[in-house]
Amino acid sequence: MSDAEDRGPGGARPVLTVRDLSVQVATDAGAKTVLDGLSFDLIAGETLALAGESGSGKSMTALAIMGLLPKPMARVSGGTIRLGDTDLTALSERGYRQIRSARVAMIFQEPMTSLNPLMTVQRQLCEVLLEHRVCSRRQAPKRALRLLQDVRLTEPERRLSQYPHELSGGMRQRVMIAMALACDPEILIADEPTTALDVTVQAEILDLIRTLQAEHGTAVLMITHDMGVVAEMADRVVVLREGRQEEAAPVRDLFAAPKTDYARTLLAAVPRLGTAPDRPVHPEAQKIVEVDDLSVRFDIAGGLLNRTVARVHAVEGVSFHIRERETLALVGESGCGKSTIGKALLGLVPWDGSIRIGGVQTRGRSRAAMRPVLRDIQMVFQDPGASLDARMSVGEQVVEPMRVHGLASGSELGDRAEWLFRRVGLSPDMLSRYPHEFSGGQRQRVCIARALSLSPRVIIADESVSALDVSVQAQVLDLLQELQEQDGLSYLFISHDMAVIEQVADRVVVMRLGQVMEDGTRDAVLRDPQHPYTKRLLAAVPVPDPTRTRAPLPDTAGIEEASPIFPVGSAPARVELRQMSPGHRVAH
Amino acid sequence: MWGYLLRRLFESALILLGITFVTFLLLYLVPADPARQIAGRSATAATVANIRDQLGLNDPLVTQYWRYLTGLAQGDMGRSYLQRAEVSSLIASRLPASLLLMVSAIVTELIIGLTIGVVAALRRNRPVDHTLMIFSFVAISAPQFVIGILLLYVFAVQLGWFPIGGYGTFAHLVLPSVTLGLLGAGWYSRMMRSSMIEVLNQDLVRTARAKGLSKLRIVTRHVMPNAILPIIAMIGIDIGLFMSGIVVVESVFGWPGIGQLAWQAIQRVDIPVIMGVTMVSATAIVLGNLIADLVAPLIDPRIKTK
Numbered sequence: 104m105s106d107a108e109d110r111g112p113g114g115a116r117p118v119l120t121v122r123d124l125s126v127q128v129a130t131d132a133g134a135k136t137v138l139d140g141l142s143f144d145l146i147a148g149e150t151l152a153l154a155g156e157s158g159s160g161k162s163m164t165a166l167a168i169m170g171l172l173p174k175p176m177a178r179v180s181g182g183t184i185r186l187g188d189t190d191l192t193a194l195s196e197r198g199y200r201q202i203r204s205a206r207v208a209m210i211f212q213e214p215m216t217s218l219n220p221l222m223t224v225q226r227q228l229c230e231v232l233l234e235h236r237v238c239s240r241r242q243a244p245k246r247a248l249r250l251l252q253d254v255r256l257t258e259p260e261r262r263l264s265q266y267p268h269e270l271s272g273g274m275r276q277r278v279m280i281a282m283a284l285a286c287d288p289e290i291l292i293a294d295e296p297t298t299a300l301d302v303t304v305q306a307e308i309l310d311l312i313r314t315l316q317a318e319h320g321t322a323v324l325m326i327t328h329d330m331g332v333v334a335e336m337a338d339r340v341v342v343l344r345e346g347r348q349e350e351a352a353p354v355r356d357l358f359a360a361p362k363t364d365y366a367r368t369l370l371a372a373v374p375r376l377g378t379a380p381d382r383p384v385h386p387e388a389q390k391i392v393e394v395d396d397l398s399v400r401f402d403i404a405g406g407l408l409n410r411t412v413a414r415v416h417a418v419e420g421v422s423f424h425i426r427e428r429e430t431l432a433l434v435g436e437s438g439c440g441k442s443t444i445g446k447a448l449l450g451l452v453p454w455d456g457s458i459r460i461g462g463v464q465t466r467g468r469s470r471a472a473m474r475p476v477l478r479d480i481q482m483v484f485q486d487p488g489a490s491l492d493a494r495m496s497v498g499e500q501v502v503e504p505m506r507v508h509g510l511a512s513g514s515e516l517g518d519r520a521e522w523l524f525r526r527v528g529l530s531p532d533m534l535s536r537y538p539h540e541f542s543g544g545q546r547q548r549v550c551i552a553r554a555l556s557l558s559p560r561v562i563i564a565d566e567s568v569s570a571l572d573v574s575v576q577a578q579v580l581d582l583l584q585e586l587q588e589q590d591g592l593s594y595l596f597i598s599h600d601m602a603v604i605e606q607v608a609d610r611v612v613v614m615r616l617g618q619v620m621e622d623g624t625r626d627a628v629l630r631d632p633q634h635p636y637t638k639r640l641l642a643a644v645p646v647p648d649p650t651r652t653r654a655p656l657p658d659t660a661g662i663e664e665a666s667p668i669f670p671v672g673s674a675p676a677r678v679e680l681r682q683m684s685p686g687h688r689v690a691h
Numbered sequence: 692m693w694g695y696l697l698r699r700l701f702e703s704a705l706i707l708l709g710i711t712f713v714t715f716l717l718l719y720l721v722p723a724d725p726a727r728q729i730a731g732r733s734a735t736a737a738t739v740a741n742i743r744d745q746l747g748l749n750d751p752l753v754t755q756y757w758r759y760l761t762g763l764a765q766g767d768m769g770r771s772y773l774q775r776a777e778v779s780s781l782i783a784s785r786l787p788a789s790l791l792l793m794v795s796a797i798v799t800e801l802i803i804g805l806t807i808g809v810v811a812a813l814r815r816n817r818p819v820d821h822t823l824m825i826f827s828f829v830a831i832s833a834p835q836f837v838i839g840i841l842l843l844y845v846f847a848v849q850l851g852w853f854p855i856g857g858y859g860t861f862a863h864l865v866l867p868s869v870t871l872g873l874l875g876a877g878w879y880s881r882m883m884r885s886s887m888i889e890v891l892n893q894d895l896v897r898t899a900r901a902k903g904l905s906k907l908r909i910v911t912r913h914v915m916p917n918a919i920l921p922i923i924a925m926i927g928i929d930i931g932l933f934m935s936g937i938v939v940v941e942s943v944f945g946w947p948g949i950g951q952l953a954w955q956a957i958q959r960v961d962i963p964v965i966m967g968v969t970m971v972s973a974t975a976i977v978l979g980n981l982i983a984d985l986v987a988p989l990i991d992p993r994i995k996t997k
Contacts (some may be wrong), residue, residue, distance in 0.1 A: 169901055170898075171897060171900055171901060196906075199903075200903045200904070200905065201899055201903065202903070203900070203902065203903035204901060204902045205903060206900065209901045210821045211894060211897070211898065213894055215897060216893060216894040216895060217894040217897070217898045218895060219895045219898075219899070219913050219917070220895075220917070220991070220992070220993055221917060221990065221991060221992065222912075222913075223915050230902065230904065230912075231902040231903070231904075234902060234903055234904055234905075234908075235903060266992040266993070268992070268993045279898075282898075282902070400711065
């Protein structure tokens with residue numbers, strides 16, 4: 104290899120050189136190559152993004168570099184990984200231990216499960232400091248405190264003695280970052296570090312990684328499926344697909360002119376805020392769902408006699424309606440009560456207030472009396488794998504609702520199942536298969552077919568596309584749209600993803616801590632937001648365009664501190680919605 | 692914490708009260724007339740009626756139950772029909788021996804069971820794992836009197852390492868504890884193995900490895916504490932299992948504990964003694980569960996004691 108080839112852009116020497124890296128995984132059908140001849144350089148101080156959809160081998164690459172491939176199923180079957188002058192693939196386990204965290208550190212997607220729930224933050228931080236002899240046992244607690252201050256954690260002294268479950272998701276990821284940077288490594292591998300976090304927290308964490316990178320000169324290998332994150336963070340991008348490199352380019356070149364077809368389709372499928380086409384305008388149709396002053400509270404028991412001492416005010420005095428052929432989006436961060444509303448509509452949680460579905464009041468209805476109402480309202484959940492029964496054929500599952508409601512029997516069921524499968528774009532000869540034989544997108548189609556089996560008038564889509572790859576996500580959204588146009592379906596679309604919501608919604612309700620902050624038509628809420636919380640949500644969305652820098656988040660200090668839990672007898676102050684313009688209301 | 696403790700104690704007291712009622716019903720459900728038992732076979736009907744009157748057996752059920760309860764509260768569990776002694780003093784003289792046996796059996800089963808579980812999990816699906824799991828299968832399925840007699844034959848009769856039976860020295864304690872503990876060791880090794888395997892696959896182990904920690908440290912500091920959590924609750928339940936085992940093991944080894952007392956009382960339908968032993972073992976089970984629930988939050992900070 105010539106010297107010129109060995110140097111990256113600007114002639115800087117790479118800290119990490121990966122050449123022809125291949126990884127094989129043992130399966131029942133023999134060895135399967137999941138990573139095939141991957142090569143790239145990581146230059147000191149830069150951010151390189153490994154981007155791709157599920158199954159692209161991006162996480163395998165990270166684990167291979169860390170020497171953490173799950174043994175004995177997976178192994179590096181070829182190629183080299185050079186860190187400075189060391190070939191990592193030739194290292195013994197003992198040798199690797201000196202590298203991990205000390206020279207190459209890693210943070211993961213799920214900060215809750217990645218931290219040990221039984222150890223305080225201080226112990227988990229000190230452990231890595233002492234293992235790599237960064238400081239003495241006596242200095243370690245002081246050092247740990249400094250690390251927490253470095254990652255801008257609030258009240259760092261108190262955090263040291265806390266356990267992971269006492270911290271919020273964003274705080275946990277900050278602790279993970281502090282732990283990763285404890286030994287001042289040359290390389291930080293971030294594997295989907297913000298995927299499990301709320302969008303505003305994601306913005307803060309990405310910001311933090313950038314700041315720390317600038318301070319420490321760390322090279323960052325960013326592994327993500329989110330092209331918005333790529334655009335925001337990366338200097339250069341390697342696009343992976345099914346274990347092979349599709350395209351490698353500086354970030355601006357990739358987004359401006361992708362050279363490969365795959366990169367082009369991938370980028371085209373990314374929903375972009377502000378680009379969604381206008382929604383078809385329908386005349387004022389009949390109201391299908393009318394929700395008035397809906398409240399859902401969960402009791403928290405405690406005290407000597409296990410009485411209710413406090414309540415989670417999950418939903419507090421929410422009113423909205425959905426018209427025929429209309430998509431209403433409920434948006435907000437985790438814990439805002441949006442999913443609870445969906446459950447209340449189906450009568451899955453106890454609630455107060457008034458819900459009318461197709462003009463029928465559902466309040467006080469027994470399980471049996473709810474059944475005819477449920478024919479009109481069905482649900483599609485986030486995780487299609489978990490919401491299908493693994494031991495029942497998909498055909499059976501699709502027709503089960505009809506059986507339960509006594510709508511069809513015998514050969515009619517089979518005909519109906521075939522028809523439903525064709526409607527959602529699946530082949531009817533797949534009906535006898537089981538869920539594990541389908542891909543994620545296909546499984547979600549099965550769930551949609553199941554929801555359609557009763558010919559409902561409303562479908563609640565609770566984060567129904569959030570777990571899908573962008574290209575699949577786009578297809579499923581198209582399907583939902585098509586069904587709406589043909590059948591006149593209404594959707595309650597629950598999501599945290601503002602860009603997706605912009606594509607599908609006619610009207611938007613923004614929620615926070617169980618209450619409505621802002622509601623109105625899509626264009627009014629998303630393009631002319633009035634409430635600071637809506638503005639903050641929109642500002643936090645990563646823009647899939649590297650030429651645009653995201654505006655800093657509007658400062659709303661203390662916004663995470665608020666909690667929906669109140670002692671018995673007191674309730675959160677109800678916010679009043681003020682009419683800004685016809686059909687656009689804002690809390691004040 | 693104190694509020695939680697108070698509440699749990701209160702609940703435990705309620706459970707014990709329920710148990711007193713069930714044990715009291717024994718008197719009525721067992722087809723043996725207490726007065727006839729005391730008087731003996733040759734007594735006349737008049738003597739029996741006299742005794743019946745003395746014992747207050749003609750009073751209404753509620754009155755009798757109340758008398759039983761107030762007696763219990765003062766430590767009075769009645770008199771044995773057959774041994775001329777108070778039930779409470781019979782139990783008191785035998786309880787220390789049983790408690791000693793129980794504690795040493797718990798220690799034995801935890802040491803054997805957890806060690807096997809950890810080793811098997813770390814060597815899973817290899818010959819070591821298979822061998823250990825066969826051992827635990829045998830330990831679970833073999834009847835305790837068979838194991839007891841087998842151990843006696845090999846280690847006491849053939850090898851002469853331990854005394855054949857009796858009570859007094861540490862050597863006397865070994866074989867009964869091992870016999871009693873082996874069953875639990877079998878259970879715990881299986882539970883610990885699957886619990887360890889579950890934790891080994893969790894993200895926190897990947898983080899620990901990414902920190903560059905040694906395997907020993909990962910296993911002892913990260914995996915084992917997490918894996919042992921579901922087992923703690925089991926130890927509390929286990930005490931109930933011990934009570935049935937103790938009857939067998941004490942008989943095999945001639946161990947002078949309440950198991951033997953219960954065994955003799957059951958054979959001769961000595962109802963006050965059976966009631967007393969039932970009360971004591973019920974209390975032990977309730978206390979065992981209480982202790983397990985109080986220890987769990989000390990290890991797992993996520994369990995709130997409010």
